[in-house]
Amino acid sequence: MLRSRGTGSPMLGKSLESDHHELVGCDILLGRTSITEEQPLADDRPPTNAPNPAPARPRSRELSPFMGILIDHGFPLMLSLGLILVGALFVRSTERQVTGDIFQGVGALGIIVVLSIAPVTWHLRRRASQHAFMVRKVDTLIDSIRHLGDSTMLSDDARRVLNRGQERDMLCKAIEEDIQAQAWDAALVLCDELAQRFGYRQDAEEFRARIELARHEIQERKVADSIARLDGLIVQRRWDVAQSEARRIQRLFPDSPRVERLRERVEQARGVYKIDLERRFLDSAQGGRIEDAMAQLKELDAYLTENEAEPLREVARGVISKARDNLGAQFKIAVQDRQWATAAALGKRIVNEFPNTRMAQEVRGVLDGILARANQMEPAGRA
Numbered sequence: 001m002l003r004s005r006g007t008g009s010p011m012l013g014k015s016l017e018s019d020h021h022e023l024v025g026c027d028i029l030l031g032r033t034s035i036t037e038e039q040p041l042a043d044d045r046p047p048t049n050a051p052n053p054a055p056a057r058p059r060s061r062e063l064s065p066f067m068g069i070l071i072d073h074g075f076p077l078m079l080s081l082g083l084i085l086v087g088a089l090f091v092r093s094t095e096r097q098v099t100g101d102i103f104q105g106v107g108a109l110g111i112i113v114v115l116s117i118a119p120v121t122w123h124l125r126r127r128a129s130q131h132a133f134m135v136r137k138v139d140t141l142i143d144s145i146r147h148l149g150d151s152t153m154l155s156d157d158a159r160r161v162l163n164r165g166q167e168r169d170m171l172c173k174a175i176e177e178d179i180q181a182q183a184w185d186a187a188l189v190l191c192d193e194l195a196q197r198f199g200y201r202q203d204a205e206e207f208r209a210r211i212e213l214a215r216h217e218i219q220e221r222k223v224a225d226s227i228a229r230l231d232g233l234i235v236q237r238r239w240d241v242a243q244s245e246a247r248r249i250q251r252l253f254p255d256s257p258r259v260e261r262l263r264e265r266v267e268q269a270r271g272v273y274k275i276d277l278e279r280r281f282l283d284s285a286q287g288g289r290i291e292d293a294m295a296q297l298k299e300l301d302a303y304l305t306e307n308e309a310e311p312l313r314e315v316a317r318g319v320i321s322k323a324r325d326n327l328g329a330q331f332k333i334a335v336q337d338r339q340w341a342t343a344a345a346l347g348k349r350i351v352n353e354f355p356n357t358r359m360a361q362e363v364r365g366v367l368d369g370i371l372a373r374a375n376q377m378e379p380a381g382r383a
Contacts, residue, residue: 015314018266076114187211192204230265249265274300290323290326327350331343
């Protein structure tokens with residue numbers, strides 16, 4: 001009876017052993033070319049605490065059905081062909097013609113017999129190959145059950161010692177995958193496991209160095225990209241968006257020294273641009289470039305507080321007055337020259353930019369008529 005140590009199921013071992021003997025017997029009946037002597041499945045020695053590996057079952061090299069047919073019928077077939085050739089040589093001589101016919105007849109009969117038996121041999125070889133495969137599966141199952149029985153007899157610590165190589169390889173592979181996925185914290189946790197549980201402290205330190213280096217390089221690249229995006233917002237003078245982006249970068253990379261003063265950087269750039277804009281406004285006002293001064297004054301209004309705008313108030317009033325007078329003069333000239341489209345555009349600017357002035361009230365009174373004439377001039381110009 002098969003003894004499966006630790007399996008607790010002698011009936012299962014007995015059944016597997018019976019199936020194994022039946023399959024080996026089938027192979028002998030079907031003409032298997034090489035049958036090895038069956039080895040004992042398990043010894044009768046009392047089990048010990050250490051696992052006892054089962055002796056390896058010697059296996060013969062299996063032949064394919066086609067090669068088996070060649071081996072079984074090759075010689076008879078060649079012999080039959082030889083008889084036919086010998087008979088053909090005797091036919092040439094009139095004295096031995098009867099002997100040659102006999103040789104040819106025997107050779108032909110041999111070929112017929114060989115070709116008739118070949119399908120049966122093919123079928124038997126196929127069945128023998130299938131049964132050999134089943135024997136190998138049963139042997140593998142028996143070895144697996146024996147290994148399972150030996151494993152169940154071991155304690156958790158003993159199994160851990162036996163499998164520590166495989167577990168170490170799996171743990172190193174998992175660390176590599178976390179590094180590739182940039183899961184730095186998970187990789188560091190596995191490094192602690194590798195050092196504390198398995199004792200591979202040198203390997204764990206090498207992995208930690210790789211993780212820190214890779215994380216630093218990738219983090220520096222991300223910080224550089226984020227700062228470049230922030231500089232683009234500063235160049236576009238989108239100060240509110242730039243401040244929000246600076247706060248976001250500081251939240252994402254709190255350990256990077258490059259992000260410590262990003263908000264001050266945005267404020268400094270804003271202040272430098274405000275000073276430059278104020279200087280250009282004063283230059284335009286002093287140089288009489290009223291259009292430029294008005295555009296700069298509108299933009300400067302978003303940067304100055306009430307106290308900061310106080311020194312520029314008189315200059316701004318002079319610029320606004322001159323701009324209003326210039327627009328009024330251009331409007332009058334356009335009306336006198338009957339340039340209704342130009343007059344309409346200037347009138348709209350006066351109403352929109354100086355809505356509370358007396359000039360705006362006067363323009364509103366004549367603007368509808370000017371627009372009507374401008375609309376009448378368009379079809380005439382197209383014609």
